[in-house]
Amino acid sequence: NAGVTQTPKFRVLKTGQSMTLLCAQDMNHEYMYWYRQDPGMGLRLIHYSVGEGTTAKGEVPDGYNVSRLKKQNFLLGLESAAPSQTSVYFCASRSPTRGANYGYTFGSGTRLTVV
Amino acid sequence: KQEVTQIPAALSVPEGENLVLNCSFTDSAIYNLQWFRQDPGKGLTSLLLIQSSQREQTSGRLNASLDKSSGRSTLYIAASQPGDSATYLCAVTNYGGATNKLIFGTGTLLAVQP
Numbered sequence: 157n158a159g160v161t162q163t164p165k166f167r168v169l170k171t172g173q174s175m176t177l178l179c180a181q182d183m184n185h186e187y188m189y190w191y192r193q194d195p196g197m198g199l200r201l202i203h204y205s206v207g208e209g210t211t212a213k214g215e216v217p218d219g220y221n222v223s224r225l226k227k228q229n230f231l232l233g234l235e236s237a238a239p240s241q242t243s244v245y246f247c248a249s250r251s252p253t254r255g256a257n258y259g260y261t262f263g264s265g266t267r268l269t270v271v
Numbered sequence: 272k273q274e275v276t277q278i279p280a281a282l283s284v285p286e287g288e289n290l291v292l293n294c295s296f297t298d299s300a301i302y303n304l305q306w307f308r309q310d311p312g313k314g315l316t317s318l319l320l321i322q323s324s325q326r327e328q329t330s331g332r333l334n335a336s337l338d339k340s341s342g343r344s345t346l347y348i349a350a351s352q353p354g355d356s357a358t359y360l361c362a363v364t365n366y367g368g369a370t371n372k373l374i375f376g377t378g379t380l381l382a383v384q385p
Contacts, residue, residue, distance in 0.1 A: 198360075198376065246315065248315075267312075
């Protein structure tokens, strides 16, 4: 099925460890986004990309890095995990042009716990 | 700065009841508005998208309306079912050139009692 796939679905890290979250989409969307969701704070944008090889900071970028080496993949990296990064992370993609599938498509999320 | 508010934060209704969820936004210059559903521990499922030039969209028992001038949208659910129980999120995108980022409300938690 077409859509956005996130791996892994769950992860527990120790403080200071690093990891990479992978997002893959097969809809040929130009734009991709990483959000985090925390209780009482809704979804907040971490980083986004408007095309292969481009990235930009969102609302809460500190402590994260991203890369978009291929159009279909958007990677989110945590170089030195902190307990404040315990959250549910969502990847999303969309087409830049108005059309039937103009809206955002979200992945199923990665639940990350940093202890 | 665009802010999105959803009222009520939680709602419990008996099965079969029609209900309305509300979403308001502070900047009326939006590009589009999208309603999502999120089940516990799951991702977001897009329900309806209303582009800035539209007034409403319908899908099955769901109807979403948009009034840009007043900064409001409503999601109407007809003949509610226990399977409709979930958190409903409203999100808008502002005109921002190529980036048009989604700005979310904090959601309405709906419980439909059998």
